[in-house]
Amino acid sequence: MEQRYSPEAIEAKWQNKWEIEKSFKVCEDAGKPKYYLLEMFPYPSGKIHMGHVRNYSIGDVVGRFKRMRGFNVLHPMGWDAFGMPAENAAIQNKSHPAKWTAENIEYMRGQLKRMGLSYDWDRELATCDLAYYRWEQQLFLEMYAKGLAYKKSSFVNWCPSCATVLANEQVENGACWRCDSDVKQKELEQWFFRITDYAEELLEFTDKLPGWPERVLVMQRNWIGKSHGCEIDFPLANGNGAIRVYTTRQDTLFGATFMSLAPEHPQALTLTTPDRLSEVKAFIEKVKLTDKQKRTAEDFEKEGVFTGSFCINPATGLEMPVYLANFVLTDYGTGAVMAVPTHDQRDFEFARKYDLALQVVIQPEGERLDPATMTAAYVEPGIMANSGEFDGSSSIDAKELIAAWLEKSGKGKKTVNFRLRDWGISRQRYWGNPIPVIYCDSCGTVPVPAKDLPVVLPLDVAFTGEGGSPLAKLDAFVNVDCPVCGKAARRETDTMDTFVQSSWYFLRYCCPDFTAGPLDRDRVRYWMSVDQYIGGIEHAVLHLLYARFFTKVLRDLGYVAVDEPFANLLTQGMVIKDGAKMSKSKGNVVDPNGLINKYGADTARLFSLFAAPPEKDLDWNDQGVEGSFRFLNRLWKLVNDCLPLIQTARPVDPETLSDEARSLRRLVHKTIRKVSADIDERFHFNTAIAAIMELVNGIQAFASKKLPQNSALLREALESTLLLLYPFVPHFCEELWEKCGHQGGIELVGWPGYDPDAAADEELLIIVQVNGKLRGRITVPTDASEESVKAGALADDKVMAYLDGKSPRKIIYVPGKLLNIVV
RNA sequence: GCGGUGGUGGCGGAAUUGGUAGACGCACCAGCUUGAGGGGCUGGCGGGGGCAACUUCGUGAUGGUUCGAGUCCAUUCCACCGCACCA
Numbered sequence: 073m074e075q076r077y078s079p080e081a082i083e084a085k086w087q088n089k090w091e092i093e094k095s096f097k098v099c100e101d102a103g104k105p106k107y108y109l110l111e112m113f114p115y116p117s118g119k120i121h122m123g124h125v126r127n128y129s130i131g132d133v134v135g136r137f138k139r140m141r142g143f144n145v146l147h148p149m150g151w152d153a154f155g156m157p158a159e160n161a162a163i164q165n166k167s168h169p170a171k172w173t174a175e176n177i178e179y180m181r182g183q184l185k186r187m188g189l190s191y192d193w194d195r196e197l198a199t200c201d202l203a204y205y206r207w208e209q210q211l212f213l214e215m216y217a218k219g220l221a222y223k224k225s226s227f228v229n230w231c232p233s234c235a236t237v238l239a240n241e242q243v244e245n246g247a248c249w250r251c252d253s254d255v256k257q258k259e260l261e262q263w264f265f266r267i268t269d270y271a272e273e274l275l276e277f278t279d280k281l282p283g284w285p286e287r288v289l290v291m292q293r294n295w296i297g298k299s300h301g302c303e304i305d306f307p308l309a310n311g312n313g314a315i316r317v318y319t320t321r322q323d324t325l326f327g328a329t330f331m332s333l334a335p336e337h338p339q340a341l342t343l344t345t346p347d348r349l350s351e352v353k354a355f356i357e358k359v360k361l362t363d364k365q366k367r368t369a370e371d372f373e374k375e376g377v378f379t380g381s382f383c384i385n386p387a388t389g390l391e392m393p394v395y396l397a398n399f400v401l402t403d404y405g406t407g408a409v410m411a412v413p414t415h416d417q418r419d420f421e422f423a424r425k426y427d428l429a430l431q432v433v434i435q436p437e438g439e440r441l442d443p444a445t446m447t448a449a450y451v452e453p454g455i456m457a458n459s460g461e462f463d464g465s466s467s468i469d470a471k472e473l474i475a476a477w478l479e480k481s482g483k484g485k486k487t488v489n490f491r492l493r494d495w496g497i498s499r500q501r502y503w504g505n506p507i508p509v510i511y512c513d514s515c516g517t518v519p520v521p522a523k524d525l526p527v528v529l530p531l532d533v534a535f536t537g538e539g540g541s542p543l544a545k546l547d548a549f550v551n552v553d554c555p556v557c558g559k560a561a562r563r564e565t566d567t568m569d570t571f572v573q574s575s576w577y578f579l580r581y582c583c584p585d586f587t588a589g590p591l592d593r594d595r596v597r598y599w600m601s602v603d604q605y606i607g608g609i610e611h612a613v614l615h616l617l618y619a620r621f622f623t624k625v626l627r628d629l630g631y632v633a634v635d636e637p638f639a640n641l642l643t644q645g646m647v648i649k650d651g652a653k654m655s656k657s658k659g660n661v662v663d664p665n666g667l668i669n670k671y672g673a674d675t676a677r678l679f680s681l682f683a684a685p686p687e688k689d690l691d692w693n694d695q696g697v698e699g700s701f702r703f704l705n706r707l708w709k710l711v712n713d714c715l716p717l718i719q720t721a722r723p724v725d726p727e728t729l730s731d732e733a734r735s736l737r738r739l740v741h742k743t744i745r746k747v748s749a750d751i752d753e754r755f756h757f758n759t760a761i762a763a764i765m766e767l768v769n770g771i772q773a774f775a776s777k778k779l780p781q782n783s784a785l786l787r788e789a790l791e792s793t794l795l796l797l798y799p800f801v802p803h804f805c806e807e808l809w810e811k812c813g814h815q816g817g818i819e820l821v822g823w824p825g826y827d828p829d830a831a832a833d834e835e836l837l838i839i840v841q842v843n844g845k846l847r848g849r850i851t852v853p854t855d856a857s858e859e860s861v862k863a864g865a866l867a868d869d870k871v872m873a874y875l876d877g878k879s880p881r882k883i884i885y886v887p888g889k890l891l892n893i894v895v
Numbered sequence: 896g897c898g899g900u901g902g903u904g905g906c907g908g909a910a911u912u913g914g915u916a917g918a919c920g921c922a923c924c925a926g927c928u929u930g931a932g933g934g935g936c937u938g939g940c941g942g943g944g945g946c947a948a949c950u951u952c953g954u955g956a957u958g959g960u961u962c963g964a965g966u967c968c969a970u971u972c973c974a975c976c977g978c979a980c981c982a
Contacts, residue, residue: 285899285900286899286900287898287899287900287976287977290898290899290977290978291898291899291977291978293898294897294898294977294978294979295978297978297981299981299982301982317982318981318982319982320981320982321982332982371980372980374980398980399980399982400980400982401980401981401982404981404982405981405982408982409982410982411982412982416980416982417980418980418982419982489981491981609976609977612977613977682907682908682919682920683907683908683920683921684907684908685908688901688908689975690907691906691907691908693906693907693921693922695921695922696906696907696920696921698921699920699921700920702920703920705934705935706935709935749911750911753911754911756909756911758907758908758909758919758920759908759909759910759911759918759919761919761920762908762909762918762919762920763918763919764919765919765920766918766919769919776936837915839914839915841914841915841962841963843962843963844914844961844962844963844964845963846915849915881962882962883962884914884962884963886914889914889915890914890915890963892914892962892963893962894962894963
């Protein structure tokens with residue numbers, strides 16, 4: 073009779089059943105509320121790690137809970153399958169990225185299935201499948217037609233190790249986000265997505281995403297980097313044109329005494345006088361060779377070179393020497409800065425070094441700055457000085473006044489500037505989605521006509537590891553007739569950034585089998601937006617910004633009806649062990665396979681959910697895993713011991729219960745109430761599990777008492793426990809549920825409701841304080857009046873001792889909770 | 896420097912609206928069970944004092960508001976994360 077808890081057999085049994093019956097397959101159903109639940113899809117790197125276990129365990133609790141609650145839950149899974157590691161592995165193993173990727177997917181799919189995750193596997197997709205990326209090519213061409221995809225020559229971030237371009241978002245501390253090599257600057261013709269067209273809306277909607285963590289929104293706002301300022305033209309002294317600057321400090325205009333240009337500024341060389349040419353060229357070369365990270369560090373020595381030219385301050389009419397300066401960034405504002413050494417620290421240091429003029433135009437209140445004795449720039453607000461008609465007003469007002477004066481006089485205009493740059497998507501790599509474009513000597517850049525799509529990524533390619541894209545060496549791919557004029561032309565050999573694929577995969581999940589276009593508008597309309605998205609914080613800017621951009625573009629192309637893709641975002645914490653993030657290099661990884669082999673998937677899931685709330689870092693602890701396993705064993709034994717009682721039990725009759733029995737039943741219904749709220753409202757799975765553990769402790773204590781056993785109550789208590797625990801440990805609960813004599817599975821039963829009467833307290837514990845300190849506890853009937861509670865408290869021996877004969881000055885009563893006697 | 900998050904027992908963490916600080920679990924200690932190991936069961940477990948009932952202190956620090964503060968306010972220290980020469 074007694075049977076040990078053996079997860080291996082149980083888990084295989086239920087996983088098999090779910091697979092055969094396609095238990096989690098969904099389609100659109102107008103009769104049910106929909107719930108789109110999504111976890112960030114993995115890169116098929118080889119095998120899953122603990123971060124995946126945690127991410128997908130969190131998701132699965134939500135999915136199973138929502139299904140029990142009657143929602144039509146879309147819960148898909150797929151593979152972010154293009155990318156560099158596949159190519160690198162292919163070079164190393166003399167294999168093929170397609171083979172490596174397919175094998176990894178095969179293996180990792182098996183691992184996910186062993187975790188018992190409730191995905192609709194019929195919707196599985198891999199971004200490297202033609203059935204996926206072909207539609208992305210169509211979307212690219214639609215974006216090209218609208219001017220949202222374009223090509224330009226620019227200085228780009230170049231990773232020499234990966235031999236490819238990186239987006240700004242993929243450069244971390246001047247190094248490649250993937251391989252950590254130093255990133256160099258290189259001038260290349262590149263494809264871009266015009267994300268800057270959406271900068272304003274992307275920013276605006278960060279205030280309309282209440283379901284997102286504040287820090288992610290803040291990071292996105294900072295990344296977009298909107299600022300208000302002015303563009304001002306400084307005429308050249310020789311009368312040949314002007315230099316345009318961007319500034320947010322137009323209030324300091326009268327104090328601008330020289331001009332600083334980025335070394336890459338297009339006017340840098342044309343402004344250089346012949347006598348200065350060799351020195352300027354040497355400076356530009358030097359800056360280009362400097363590592364960008366070092367160059368943009370705050371403490372990097374400010375250096376520059378005089379071009380020999382002068383421009384005119386449009387406010388003062390004074391001549392200003394034009395310098396090139398290493399700290400001026402070419403891709404922010406206009407790449408030219410009006411230098412105000414008295415009120416900007418960088419300009420101050422620069423002016424001191426090159427002995428340039430200083431003019432104070434903002435005086436702190438009650439103080440007079442003297443340029444001769446200043447040791448640092450004064451950057452705070454103050455009173456305007458040396459600024460003509462603006463003298464005497466506050467510098468805060470002067471910002472507006474001078475902006476208005478510039479506009480009126482035609483010398484400048486108010487403008488808004490963004491830090492966000494367009495998204496460079498060209499990658500000089502093979503394992504990606506080919507950019508569907510042809511170059512013709514006569515016709516220029518020609519998009520591949522719709523009838524010729526898709527551009528299939530050829531598989532018969534050699535992986536030598538020598539520089540350059542393998543595609544460029546494949547004549548059969550490169551050489552093509554121009555679709556316009558028919559003459560010999562060349563294909564684009566760059567592929568798209570893998571972040572393009574992950575920018576719309578969640579839309580394709582709505583209709584993965586659709587063959588008439590990228591998206592089935594009706595099905596997308598039914599499912600979108602994603603109700604809950606769950607993933608790592610590392611994508612706070614990259615993926616989550618690109619996906620928002622794509623959703624807005626696809627909305628404007630008529631494919632989707634929503635403004636934002638993800639209504640609620642949960643960023644789960646990292647998995648930590650021995651004080652550091654789990655990683656191969658630290659040698660502190662716990663292999664999910666070993667864990668599942670030893671304890672089963674249910675224990676792995678339970679511990680990863682119990683040890684910390686989802687958004688916090690999880691401190692991995694092998695002994696803690698033992699504790700979770702122990703709990704399941706204890707419950708297993710308890711249910712099995714009670715089976716004979718359960719199987720013959722009738723429904724509970726509240727009228728016949730003893731005091732102990734009513735008390736246990738109260739615990740059952742209170743626990744249902746708490747667990748429901750913890751899962752649904754707060755995603756606090758750790759406290760939900762703790763409450764269930766308390767319930768099990770209570771049931772066990774009751775069952776072990778030598779009381780006449782109440783089979784009806786035990787049945788209600790244990791079966792409620794199984795229902796509550798099901799989202800966390802589904803195999804375990806299904807198995808015991810079946811043993812209790814039920815057929816058809818737990819999800820059909822639905823989430824248990826609680827009986828308010830059964831959960832209601834019969835008497836109340838009132839905390840009695842004297843002067844705010846705990847001095848006694850009294851129990852009173854639930855309907856006790858304030859007067860009777862006060863009388864009861866004052867009559868309490870301990871309370872009386874503390875009152876020491878003094879009469880209360882004031883008595884505060886919090887109904888049903890607490891009484892504070894002030895003396 | 897700017898922004899965000901956090902600081903509670905030996906450890907992970909509870910305390911949802913300002914109302915019993917330390918739920919639940921881990922580790923540890925004692926006892927029972929078992930041939931031993933393992934496992935299981937029972938009890939204890941913030942610091943100081945006391946045989947004990949009990950008492951006193953205690954949520955990074957300092958001050959404040961309040962009958963009452965882990966929770967609110969001010970100042971401050973520390974840790975982690977993100978951004979950072981952005982004109």
